[in-house]
Amino acid sequence: MNEVKIEEVEYLAEILEKSPRGSLLKIAKEEGIDYYKLKRLYDKYYGKYVHVSAIYDIAKLGLKSYVAFLSVPREDIRRVALQMARNPFIPSIAAMFGFKNGISAVLHVPKEQTNLIDELLSRYSDDYEYYEVRAYPEKPKEFGDWNLSYDYAVLMDILKYDARTSPTKMSELLGKSRPTISYMIRRLEETGIIRKYYALVDMTAYNRGFCGITDELSEKILGKFRNYEIHLGVLKPQGYLIEWYFSSKEDIGAKIFEFSRYVKKFAIYYFDLLEGIEPNYKFAERVKRDGSGYRSILEF
Template identity: 55%
Template sequence: MGEVKLEEIEFLVELLSKYPLESLRSIAREEGLDYYKLKRIYDKYYGKYLTVSARYNIRIIGLKSFVAFLAVSPESLLETAIQLTKNPFIKYVNPAFGFKNGLSLYFQVPHDQVDLIDEMLGKYSDDFEYYEVRAYTKGELPDEWGDWDLGYEYAILMDILKWDARTPITEIAEKLGKSRPTVRYMINRLKEKGILINFVPLPDMNVSDRGIIGIAKELDEEVLKRFNDYEITVGVLPGEGYILEWFFSSKEDMGSKILEFSRYVEKILVEYFDPTFKELNDRNSRMAFQRMVKKDGSGYRSILEF
């Protein structure tokens, strides 16, 4: 496949941010690029280190986001992760060590099942902590939640678009047993309801194989300026503070990064993006919506079923 070059991935991310669903020929024509050079870069990275994914407003379909940190013994890490990634409501699981040694989780829960979280996590560990997490915005987010009110076929469609939004319409139609115009109608309906926000290119964890997670009661605006040129995300923990995650490569000096990052947070933890765990996460997420939603489309299954 050749050497992985971050500048080529960044180039592809920039292009697919502007043209997430357009054909390569259209992109090359619009940008005045050599089609065959673009295709070589695309074939080298797309689907391996980068995919275009649908971004959804899960609030409208009644889901709340959470992060959790479970204490798990080293010898039980993989076994516990295998069990956790059988649950489609759990979006990813990774080994993590710091203020809690074991596993870090990101999961989504129907708003009327939040009171079941302790019971769900208690199946895997006696020592855990979790926080609701929301997008970091300047304004206040409404504390209102919808419900799943779509047919089951929409769950399948949402999985396809989440996994690879560049999947051809013809292929989607075959998977759904629908016509191409019907698929386009369904996609437009998701947009009109505000569920489907946009399509974004997502670099894979193979690019960054480490992450530092920090929790802070207050957000120092300096941290956003200081790490402006790095891959860092910020989330709001309602009533608790903020969560920050900094992604980097294991080839870099982790000690200095922890020292630098610890100035801005009260609790810190190092997350490892292991290929084995990635395989488990990918397998779990590929058909997550259609496993979360009841076959009759009447709502969500229980988070305790898995």
């Protein structure tokens, strides 16, 4: 494969963001761009460095989102990460070095199981901290329950993995007719469980990341990093999480100097250290087969 060009990856992601489930021909016509150029970029990068994913409002499904930071000896990081990756309630894991040396993880915890978080994390480390995290800007949250059949969990996994999966393929995987699949997707969209479809850039395109925690999120910070590839989160009960993604080919020292001035504590993500370890985010493994609710986060 030819060298990955970040600007091409980002261009493809931007185009697919506008029409996440549309055909390439339709997208080319709507955007007024050459179909063959689009197809070349699509064939080169889609499924490797860019994919379209359904983004869910997990609060509607009774799940709370947490970010955890665990101290893990460097020689044990891959072993612990592999153990954590078996748990479908831990959808994201990264090696980190900074205010904690070890692992950063995202947790999706059923609202009635939040009292089990300490017991879960203590399996992996004796030294950890975690925060409930919500999207920025924060909006009022009402936490619902899982009240769908098990088939919806399977469909949600398909849409999460690749929202551009064809209706025919979805029908084959679920053993249901295409009209039934269309109805199920519409139901997820109309109830707001599917918030949107997002064109994600695989973090192997950015093999480093900066994680910072701050008590205040000033306009100065927002203005300074407005044009960077950053994600913002609101920490509960107080604070903000800032994540900034970049390449190891860039001057990491300069970035640390630039960014650390705006946060209380910081760390660097090394995404490539856990290459080959894929977290299990599957709803089909979180949900009981009878659709009656969630399994325990301690089962895995």
